[in-house]
Amino acid sequence: MSSNLKIQGARIFDGMGWHEDAVLVVEAGRIVSIVPENSAGCTGETVDARGHILVPGFIDLQVNGGGGALLNEQPTLQGIRKICEAHARFGTTALLPTLITDTCEATTAAIKAGVEAKAAAIPGFLGLHLEGPHLSVVRKGAHDPSLIRAMEEPDLDQLLACMQALGCLMVTVAPENTTIEQVKRLTDAGITISLGHTDASFLTACAYAAAGARVVTHLFNAMSGLGHREPGVVGAALATGTLFAGIIADGFHVDQAAMAIAIRSKQGPGRIFLVTDAMSSIGTDLTRIHLNGREIVREGGRLTLHDGTLAGADIDMLSSVRIVHERLGLPLDEALRMASTYPADAVGIAEQKGRLLPGTDADFIILTPELALKSSWIGGRKVFETTVHM
Secondary structure, three states, X not given: OOOOEEEEEEEEEOOOXXXXXXXXXXXXXXXXXXXXXXXXXXXXXXXXXXXXXXXXXXXXXXXXXXXXXXXXOOOOHHHHHXXXXXXXXXXXXXXXXXXXXXXXXXXXXXXXXXXXXXXXXXXXXXXXXXXXXXXXXXXXXXXXXXXXXXOOHHHHHHHHHHHHHHOOEEEEEOHHHOOHHHHXXXXXXXXXXXXXXXXXXXXXXXHHHHOOOOEEOOOOOOEOOXXXXXXXXXHHXXXXXXXXXXXXXXXXXXXXXXXXXXXHHOOOOOOEEEEOOEOOOOOOOOOEEEEOOEEXXXXXXXXXXXXXXXXXXXXXXXXXXXXXXXXXXXXXXXXXXXXXXXXXXXXXXXXXXXXXXXXXXXXXXXXOOOOOEEEEEEOOEEEEEOOOOO
8 A cells, every 4th residue: 555645535534623525635654635525636546435534543642552462571672563553453553652660671671672663663653651660659559669769860861861762752750759850851851751650749740840741641540639628630730731631531540520520620731631551451352461470350341450459451542532422422523632632742743643734644544433443544554454344
C-alpha cells in the first residue's frame, strides 16, 4: 500500500470538526488536505470508505504492555514492537510504552530499547513513559515499594542524556522523592513531567506545576484526593489550567460519576485525556501475567494482585472511547479528542499528531458507524485491517 493515496466517501473528523462525504488526501505519509468528494486528485491509490467514519488515530501515553509483552518483563526492541502491533488492532497509532517502577538495570534496558525503536522507526512508537521509581511509598498502588527511591544525580543525567534520541519522554514522579529543581531541569530539556503516585498537598502539586510539571498520571488513582479543606493532587489537577490529566475509563479505576464530574470541572487549557494503563493481556487470552516477580490475575475485566490491588488495566483505547461516549454521554467528537487531540497536546506534539490537518502525520483509523474498527493507518500505510465482515 502506497503512502500516497486518497480515502474517499467517509465522514471525516479532523480533530476540530466534521467533514461530510469528504476525501482525505495523503502524500508521502502526511496529510495534504480534506476536500469535498470528487474534487481531489492523487497520484497514489484510492480507498473507498463510503459509509464509514475516519478519525485521528488514538494516542496512548500510558501503555505497560500488549500482545503478551510487558515492557518490564521484555524491555527489548521486539517487546516494544509487540506492544505497538497489539494496540494498533484497537485504533492506537502512537503510544508511549510504559515502564512501571523497576531496578536501575531494567530502566537502562528499557531506555536502550526505546532508543533502538526510535531509530528503527517502529510503527506506532512515540517514545517512553517511565512511571517511577521516584514515587511515594504511601501511594505505591501496584508498584513494588522496595524499588521506590529518591531521584539522584545519575538518574537525572540518564534522563537528560536519552531525551534527544527518544524524541518524546514522559516521567511520572512524586514530589516526595523529586525536587522542584530536578523538575525544572528535566522540563527545560523538553521532558514531560507528570505527577503521580503521590500524597502531595494541593499547594505542593501547584508548586510543581509552576516548576514545569505538565501532566497528572491516572487522575484519582494513587494520589491525594479532593477534600473540602485540602484539595490534594486531584484538586490541583482540576483547578490548574496548565495541567493535563490522564484518566483510566475502564469503570473499575474511577467511577463513571467521578469521571463525568472531573471532565465538567476541569479548568483549561489543559484537558483530561484517556489512557489505557494496559498490560500484556491486551490482544491475548492470558489469564495470569507477572510483574516484578508477582502474579497478576485477569478476571471480569480487572487485573489485580492477590491482595486485590488493581495492577494496570484490561482495556483498549477504542473501548475507552465507547465508554465515555456511550455511558458518560460525551459527544463523539469530544470522546475522540480525549483519545487523540488532547494527549497530543499534553506532550507537545500537536503539530505532528492528534489532528488531520495539512502537514500532520497521516495517522488515522477508519470506524464503522457503530464504532467498530475497520482499519488502522500509520504514516499513510495500513498497519491493521479487520477480517470481520462489516
